[in-house]
Amino acid sequence: MRFFKNPNIDFINKRKIAFAISGLIILAGLISFIVKGGFNLSIDFAGGTLVQLKFDKPVDVGSLRDILGELKLSSMQITEFGSKDEVLIRFLPKTKNQTKEVENITDFLKQKIKDNNFEVRRIESVGPKVGTELKYKALWAILFSLIGILIYISIRFEFRFAIGAIVALFHDVLATLALFSLLDKEISLTVIAALLTIVGYSLNDTIVVFDRIREDVRTIRKKTFDEIINLSINQTLSRTIITSLTTLLVVIALLLKGGEVIFDFSLALFFGVVVGTYSSIFIASPILLFWQNRVKTSKKRY
Amino acid sequence: MKKGFYVKTFLVLLLILISVLYLMPTFKLMGLSDAEKKKLSLTELEKLQANSINLGLDLKGGMHLVLEVDMSKLTDNEKKDALDRALEVIRNRIDQFGVSEPLIQKQGSNRIIVELPGLQNPERAKKLIGQTALLEFKIVREGQEVQQLLQKIDDIAREKNLLVKYNIISQKELEKEKTQEKDKNVSESDKILSDLQKDVKSSDTSKASDTTVDTSTSVLDKLAKKDTLEVNHPILSRIFPQRSREFVDYYVPKSEYKILDSLFKTQEVQDVIPEDVEILWGSKDVFLGPEAKPYRQLYVVTKKPEMTGTAVKDAIPTIGQGYDPSIAGKPIVEFKVKNDYVETFAQITGSNINKRLAIVLDHKVVNAPKLITKIRNGESIITGSKDMDEAKDLAIVLRSGALPAPVNIIEERTVGPTLGADSIRMGQNAALIGVLLVVLFMLIYYKFAGLIADFALSLNFLFVLAAMAYLNSTLTLPGIAGLILTIGMAVDANVLIFERIREEIDLNKTIAASVESGFTKARWTILDSNITTLLTALVLYNFGTGPIRGFAVTLSIGILSSMFTALVVSRLIFDFIVFKIKPKTLSI
Numbered sequence: 031m032r033f034f035k036n037p038n039i040d041f042i043n044k045r046k047i048a049f050a051i052s053g054l055i056i057l058a059g060l061i062s063f064i065v066k067g068g069f070n071l072s073i074d075f076a077g078g079t080l081v082q083l084k085f086d087k088p089v090d091v092g093s094l095r096d097i098l099g100e101l102k103l104s105s106m107q108i109t110e111f112g113s114k115d116e117v118l119i120r121f122l123p124k125t126k127n128q129t130k131e132v133e134n135i136t137d138f139l140k141q142k143i144k145d146n147n148f149e150v151r152r153i154e155s156v157g158p159k160v161g162t163e164l165k166y167k168a169l170w171a172i173l174f175s176l177i178g179i180l181i182y183i184s185i186r187f188e189f190r191f192a193i194g195a196i197v198a199l200f201h202d203v204l205a206t207l208a209l210f211s212l213l214d215k216e217i218s219l220t221v222i223a224a225l226l227t228i229v230g231y232s233l234n235d236t237i238v239v240f241d242r243i244r245e246d247v248r249t250i251r252k253k254t255f256d257e258i259i260n261l262s263i264n265q266t267l268s269r270t271i272i273t274s275l276t277t278l279l280v281v282i283a284l285l286l287k288g289g290e291v292i293f294d295f296s297l298a299l300f301f302g303v304v305v306g307t308y309s310s311i312f313i314a315s316p317i318l319l320f321w322q323n324r325v326k327t328s329k330k331r332y
Numbered sequence: 333m334k335k336g337f338y339v340k341t342f343l344v345l346l347l348i349l350i351s352v353l354y355l356m357p358t359f360k361l362m363g364l365s366d367a368e369k370k371k372l373s374l375t376e377l378e379k380l381q382a383n384s385i386n387l388g389l390d391l392k393g394g395m396h397l398v399l400e401v402d403m404s405k406l407t408d409n410e411k412k413d414a415l416d417r418a419l420e421v422i423r424n425r426i427d428q429f430g431v432s433e434p435l436i437q438k439q440g441s442n443r444i445i446v447e448l449p450g451l452q453n454p455e456r457a458k459k460l461i462g463q464t465a466l467l468e469f470k471i472v473r474e475g476q477e478v479q480q481l482l483q484k485i486d487d488i489a490r491e492k493n494l495l496v497k498y499n500i501i502s503q504k505e506l507e508k509e510k511t512q513e514k515d516k517n518v519s520e521s522d523k524i525l526s527d528l529q530k531d532v533k534s535s536d537t538s539k540a541s542d543t544t545v546d547t548s549t550s551v552l553d554k555l556a557k558k559d560t561l562e563v564n565h566p567i568l569s570r571i572f573p574q575r576s577r578e579f580v581d582y583y584v585p586k587s588e589y590k591i592l593d594s595l596f597k598t599q600e601v602q603d604v605i606p607e608d609v610e611i612l613w614g615s616k617d618v619f620l621g622p623e624a625k626p627y628r629q630l631y632v633v634t635k636k637p638e639m640t641g642t643a644v645k646d647a648i649p650t651i652g653q654g655y656d657p658s659i660a661g662k663p664i665v666e667f668k669v670k671n672d673y674v675e676t677f678a679q680i681t682g683s684n685i686n687k688r689l690a691i692v693l694d695h696k697v698v699n700a701p702k703l704i705t706k707i708r709n710g711e712s713i714i715t716g717s718k719d720m721d722e723a724k725d726l727a728i729v730l731r732s733g734a735l736p737a738p739v740n741i742i743e744e745r746t747v748g749p750t751l752g753a754d755s756i757r758m759g760q761n762a763a764l765i766g767v768l769l770v771v772l773f774m775l776i777y778y779k780f781a782g783l784i785a786d787f788a789l790s791l792n793f794l795f796v797l798a799a800m801a802y803l804n805s806t807l808t809l810p811g812i813a814g815l816i817l818t819i820g821m822a823v824d825a826n827v828l829i830f831e832r833i834r835e836e837i838d839l840n841k842t843i844a845a846s847v848e849s850g851f852t853k854a855r856w857t858i859l860d861s862n863i864t865t866l867l868t869a870l871v872l873y874n875f876g877t878g879p880i881r882g883f884a885v886t887l888s889i890g891i892l893s894s895m896f897t898a899l900v901v902s903r904l905i906f907d908f909i910v911f912k913i914k915p916k917t918l919s920i
Contacts, residue, residue: 031776031777031778031779032834082751084750084751126740127462127740128741128744129455129458129459129462129741129744133455149748149750150748151747151748151750151751152745152746152747152748152751153454153744153745153746154744154745154746155741155743155744155745156742156743156744157400157740157742157743159742160398160742160743167875168875170875171871171872171874171875174871175867175868175871175872178867178868178871179864179867179868182863182864182867183864186860219876219880220810220879220880222875223810223872223876223880223883223884226868226871226872226875227817227868227872227883227887229868230864230865230866230867230868230869231821231865233861233864233865233868234821234824234861234862234864234865235861237857237860237861237864238828238857238861241856241857241860241861242857245853265835266831268831269824269827269828269831272777272827272831273820273821273823273824273827273828275773276770276773276774276819276820276823276824276827277817277820277821277824278820279766279769279770279773279820280766280767280769280770280816280817280819280820281817281820282769283762283763283765283766283769283816284762284766284813284816284817286762286765287758287761287762287765288758288759288762288812288813288816289754289755289758289759289762289809291390291751291755291809292809292810292813295810295813296813299813299817
């Protein structure tokens with residue numbers, strides 16, 4: 031069985047359409063980011079406390095909100111979590127003693143709701159200072175991995191390849207973040223972990239293509255650089271699609287069956303795999319060509 | 333056949349065998365139901381767990397805390413060891429949660445990380461950790477009184493079969509001991525017990541000047557060999573008295589100490605213990621005997637404290653001066669009490685000469701120095717520290733009562749056991765479905781070659797888990813995701829190779845040549861593309877804590893193992909087919 035028998039698609043020629051699509055997504059993300067006043071940050075970065083409760087019977091989030099409203103918790107959010115009997119309560123503790131505040135909430139709920147018992151399934155609490163630290167740590171982590179990759183590719187390939195790869199990576203991270211902002215999904219530590227994984231994964235795809243370009247440049251003398259790029263992408267197309275497909279299969283399994291706790295993580299991976307595959311075909315190689323042409327024209331001037 | 337084929341095949345088979353062996357404890361543990369686990373004793377379960385893949389806090393449930401020591405009220409000088417004091421206090425407290433593998437770690441200049449897996453009552457733990465240190469000074473009870481108390485507890489434990497009643501030891505284990513006992517001479521065990529009592533009596537009459545340290549001929553050695561006493565003497569058989577100078581110290585092997593501790597907490601035993609007395613444990617392991625096995629010391633003390641930590645003015649570790657050979661040149665702690673307490677201290681020391689004063693931190697005995705003279709000016713020295721570190725630790729404990737620096741919880745992640753269990757179940761389901769989809773896809777798309785890839789995939793799974801068991805690393809929920817993700821990625825290497833082979837076949841090369849150049853050409857691509865993913869996994873490991881680290885670990889091991897299975901194992905199978913079976917066409 032084969033999906034593609036000797037494909038011959040002119041990817042390079044379609045680069046303008048690709049750039050337009052990518053630009054649009056990132057721009058939409060940027061607008062959403064500005065309008066919403068930043069990302070929807072989880073307590074990992076914003077600080078705060080999260081309590082996950084599982085009730086014996088389904089519970090109405092609206093009435094729960096009314097009941098807890100009496101406690102006047104600051105920036106309280108109550109959301110259903112995965113199923114009708116499970117809820118997430120998020121708030122900003124007023125004192126340093128968040129343990130006491132969580133206890134207040136559970137005691138209060140036990141008092142008010144007598145016919146529906148619940149169990150505390152999870153408590154997460156991050157102080158404001160720690161939140162800020164984690165924010166910087168996450169940014170550094172992303173930066174470090176990008177720098178590491180830039181160095182590795184520059185050594186193993188050439189600098190122009192590294193530029194193509196890095197631009198593609200920025201594109202993937204930005205596009206995924208844009209989608210998260212548009213869908214109003216929370217950015218948490220695990221989402222950042224997923225982003226870093228995407229960086230590695232998308233690069234994997236890009237390198238396979240670049241490897242082929244490098245090989246073809248050596249073996250095929252008669253063709254121009256953009257013809258070779260097109261040929262290489264076509265040659266590796268089956269592999270790119272199949273690997274992405276198998277990875278997507280497992281990510282979909284995670285998304286559907288992995289549970290609510292890692293849903294956002296799986297979602298980021300899902301977006302990332304799709305965007306990463308797309309970028310290694312439509313972004314990385316055209317950028318490589320663009321850089322090549324720019325160097326050539328600047329050389330001609332002399 | 334190609335050169336090295338058999339050697340390589342043998343090595344791969346060996347690796348598979350080793351991997352399976354490493355995974356045995358994990359599978360055994362996973363196969364046990366909760367009810368079956370309850371039947372196992374603490375020690376059996378702990379041994380099994382130590383050789384299995386650890387489950388992260390997010391899977392088995394537990395608590396991760398980051399504490400910050402509030403030093404705002406301390407002077408610069410006091411700040412110096414405030415973190416150490418807090419650490420010592422917390423470490424001392426963690427013991428009572430009965431958590432099997434707690435982690436307590438300093439972070440930066442004012443933070444402490446505490447991880448308590450499988451914790452039953454997180455609220456209680458948080459309250460205990462957040463409390464200020466409770467330092468007390470209590471008089472140690474000695475002699476016949478202690479022996480009689482232990483005897484009484486032993487009797488009640490045997491009569492009411494408390495160990496089994498409270499599920500501390502299973503009936504099965506007890507019966508195993510019983511059958512062993514039949515073969516042994518019971519009268520001998522009684523003789524040892526009477527020996528023990530004689531020892532105690534003689535130590536009672538011994539004078540303070542008697543300095544013979546009697547360790548070699550102590551009952552400890554004899555009793556250590558007699559592990560069959562357990563049924564008749566559930567308590568005494570687990571306690572090893574050791575005569576040293578004028579006192580008898582009672583030691584309990586570390587493996588047994590939780591058993592006794594649980595036993596002492598039962599109502600029946602509490603009823604036997606006199607009201608003004610309590611049983612306390614030493615705070616640290618003591619290593620005894622030729623094999624330096626860990627023991628915990630058992631103390632019987634007066635319940636009412638003579639004095640508390642508020643009385644402490646200062647405690648400084650230093651090297652002793654002067655001519656007294658027990659002090660000069662040895663690590664000691666200079667211990668001073670506040671002016672208000674000088675009189676109290678004089679009274680305590682005066683009326684308890686030749687007794688031991690236990691320094692008790694949060695209900696654990698840190699040290700029990702002997703009182704030699706009445707101390708009138710509130711300034712004393714504590715000798716007997718083995719080295720400077722021990723003296724330092726003691727001083728830290730003494731000061732922790734005097735200079736309490738409150739700790740605040742600045743980060744908490746607590747996962748209840750049911751959520752953890754749900755996560756495991758969901759992770760397993762997702763993995764199963766993911767694997768099934770990929771396996772089927774590869775079979776359909778690459779036919780026979782797909783079967784090879786699927787075989788490599790299952791080996792990959794085996795290797796990753798075995799490596800995790802070997803490295804004793806922790807499986808977290810994102811870790812399971814990482815494992816699942818490597819399934820998707822693991823076939824990538826095979827896909828790269830297969831696509832190359834197809835291309836070569838399209839060029840009308842022979843099958844042998846196609847396989848050969850397919851592997852050669854794909855090799856560097858596979859290495860290059862995987863190394864960068866490894867690079868990001870490395871960054872992830874450094875960036876993340878707990879769950880994310882687990883993800884980085886499974887991802888890294890998965891990548892390495894997938895390269896191995898594709899480049900070595902798949903290759904061997906292809907070589908076998910090409911050179912042995914010599915097919916005319918390749919099903920790929």
